[in-house]
Amino acid sequence: MKDLLVEKGPNREVDTNTIFPKDSLGRHFSFDFFIRKLRNDDSFDRKWLVYSKELDKVFCFCFKLFKTIRTKSSLATEGIKDWKHLSETLKQHENSSNHMDNLRTWNETRIRLNKNETIDKKIQEIIKKDTEHWKEVMVRIIYVVKCLAKNNLAFRGTNEKNYENSNDNFLSVIESIAEWDPVMKEHFRMIQDKETHNHYLSHKIQNELIEMLASEVKCAIIKKKIKKTKYFSVILDCTLDASHQEQMTLIIRCVDLESVPLKVEEFFLEFLIIEDTSGLGLFNVLQDAPKSLDLDINYVRGQGYDNGANMKDKHQGVKKRLLDINNRAFYMPCGCHSLNLVLCDMTNSCQKAKTFFVIWYDILYKINLISKKLQSKEMLLDVAVKNLEGLINYFEGYRENGFDFAISEAKEIANSVKVKPEIPQKRNQKRKQHFDEIPNTEREHQSSQEAFKMDYFFILVDMALVQLKSRFEQMQYFESIFGFLFDGSKLVSLVDDELKKCCLNIESNLKNGEDYDIDEDGLFIELKLLQKMLPDEAYKSRSPWTSIQIMEYARRMDMFPNVLVAYRILLTVPVTVASTERSFSKLKLLKSYLRSTMTQERLNGLAILSIESDFFKKY
Structure with missing residues (x-):
């Protein structure tokens, strides 16, 4: 263990923005303690000093490892957290003979291990060979765990014994690998000859590996994607699993700033058990989830749900409760569900x-067609608005000439199947009353076709138009805030007064008290310059640039910080909850009737490895 610790070296916190806990006097550990100041003002790194986040104490790494005599120094035993006198304590410690001896031992051991020149060289070679063997074994076991999780296959069968019928999928795949792979073949030989009892093939190891791998994937998503973009949206939905337990899936939507070109991602993080399905119960779970994932709920800039009352109710729903604590968490009902x-x-x-x-x-x-487009994880708000405007235009045009076309097509179909084309004569009561008011001579000229057009076609199309405009009014609200950023032609067409007004509007909608996301003056100056710099194809072509293309251009130019913030928030707003439905499909495959008793930790581990398999493969 000492050799391993020497090879790895002390683990030091590197994030300079870390906030350390304060003691009763308001003092805390500082990164300055890692630096030793010499009399000539030179700085020297105290590589031997280690800070423990769990204990909130500091230790001497080399003294802790190599002390051979009893010492009164707390740096080698229980640690020190006397921040007021720590500087003086460190000076005394690093000048002591015991510290220097242990420091020398540490460095000599490190150098000898690197050169493979230790006294126990032969033993070290055996240990190294054995270590390499176990590394190779674990790589293969991890590969099998990943493969089974990705394909939603069961791990365990009726028994866990090697080379027996009805043993589980995990062992079956491992046995297949051992047929041709020398590493696993040797591993099974050692198990059969009882040279080792630690075979790492039990279900406990499987569970541990699933949870470890899933934890690494989740941490990578949070650290490399969500935290880097700062702003994110939450997408939620609930369903019953095979054990009749209410599960809420948590999807995070954000802009992937690392990808080239830019793209929007929706990441599955976990299923959350729900005991109370009321608006308050769901909100409490939602409020606790970001804390457990080390995410700040104040950076939520969008919330997407279906049209359930417990989610969207304007008084007691999750939407209202989240807006009460974060008025910039823009709500968007699911576009597909609204359709x-x-x-x-x-x-x-x-x-x-x-x-x-x-x-x-x-x-x-x-x-x-529109619904399928909206279900894409990369669907953008500006593109969704254009699609819905196109759908409304379609119905407006269909109202004018769609009926005649439908009659003509219906007659062709009827004639092809040798059916007499005729329209039902039955009219509803309201229509009868209307016809009674029409003079007999005029009534005689009205055909059943016209009656059908009035009683059915117009009512149907008019209802579609009314509902499309009312159910998607939230998108119109977003357009009033972000619409001038939707495409290149809109952005370039604005004169200074209009642009100034739009910048002021977006600033006011993206503030909470004295906390601002956007500086209106800075945004205005940057957009004026961006208008002049955008190439002609961004606004003069038949297909002007979309919001993500403009943001990609602004990122390449590396001179528009406020513009990038505005577009990052715009692209973060969710359009549908289709990703939650896709996660429910995985849930049904993972927690089936025959596998309904698995723990929540195993379920979440398998789910994230399955749903985010591409991310796992990359990172």
């Missing part, structure tokens, strides 16, 4: 919903 509700309202608006399938085919086909 489904539009269809439900359309169906309920007409009693003859099944009588004219040609009209419904046209409507459903168009809505399905």
Whole structure:
């Protein structure tokens, strides 16, 4: 163990922004203690000094490792946290003969280990060879764990004995590897000859590896992606698992600042057990989740849910409770779910919903195209707004000429199957009353086709238009804030007064008390310059640049900090909760009827390795 510690060296906190705990006098550890000041003002690194975050104490690394005599120095035993007198204590300690002896021993051991010139050289060679063997074994075991988790396969079977029928998938794959791989072949030989009892093939080791790998993936997502972009959105949804336990999936959406070109990512982090499905119960779980993941809920800039009352209720829902503590957590109802509700309202608006399938085919086909686009993890708010505007334009045009086209197509279909094309004569009561008010001569000229158009077609299309505009009014609200950043043509077309007004509006919507995300003056100056610098294809082409393309250009120029913040927040706002539905599909595969008793830790471990398998492969 000493050799291993010497090879690895002391583990030191490197984040200079770390906030250390204060004692009763308000004092705390500082990075300055790591530096020794010489009389000529030179600085020398105290590499031997170690700070323990868990104990909030400092220790002498070499003294702790190599002391051979009893010492009164607390740096070698229980540690020191007397921050007031620590500087003087360190000076006395580093000048002591015992410290210098142990420091010499540490450095000599380190050098000899590097050159493989220790006294126990032969033993070290055996240890090194044995270490390499176990490393190779663990690499293969980890590969199998990753493979089974990625493909949602069960690990355990009816027994855990090697080379027996009905043993689990994990052992079966390991046995297959041992057929051709010399490392695993030797490992199984050692197990059979009882040369080792530590084979690392039990279900306990599997669980430990699953949790360790999942923890590393989760930490990498949080550290390398979410924290680097600072601002993120939370996307939530709930479902019952196979054991009838309510599970809430937590998805984080953010801009991946490391990718080239830029892209928006939605990361699965965990399933959360829900005992109380009320708005308060769900909010309490949501509020605790970021703390456990070392994320700041004040940096949430978007929240996406379905249209459930416990989520979106304006008085007691999760949306309202989160906005109460963070008014910049913009709420967005799921676009796909809203489209489904539009269809439900359309169906309920007409009693003859099944009588004219040609009209419904046209409507459903168009809505399905938009719905599939919205389900993409990379879907952007500006692109979603354009798609929905296109859908509204489609219905407005369909209202004018869609009926005649549908009649013509219906007649062709009817004739092809040798069915007489005729429209039902039945009218609803309201229509009968209306017809009674029309003079007989005029009533005679009205055909059943016109009646059907008035009673069914117009009602259906008008309901679609009304519901699309009302259910997606939240997107119109976002457009009023961020719309001038949506594409290159909109941005370049603004004159100074309009641009100034837009910058002031976005600043006011992205502040909380005295805390500002955007500096209106800085943003205005940068956007004026950006208007002049954007290439012609950004705003003159038939397809002007989208928000993410403009942000990519601004990042390359490396001179628009406020612009980058504005676009980062814009791209963070979620459009749908489709990622939560995809995670539920994994949940059903992982926690099935036959595997309904697994622990929450194992479930979350398998889920993150399965859902974020591409991220795991990369990092």
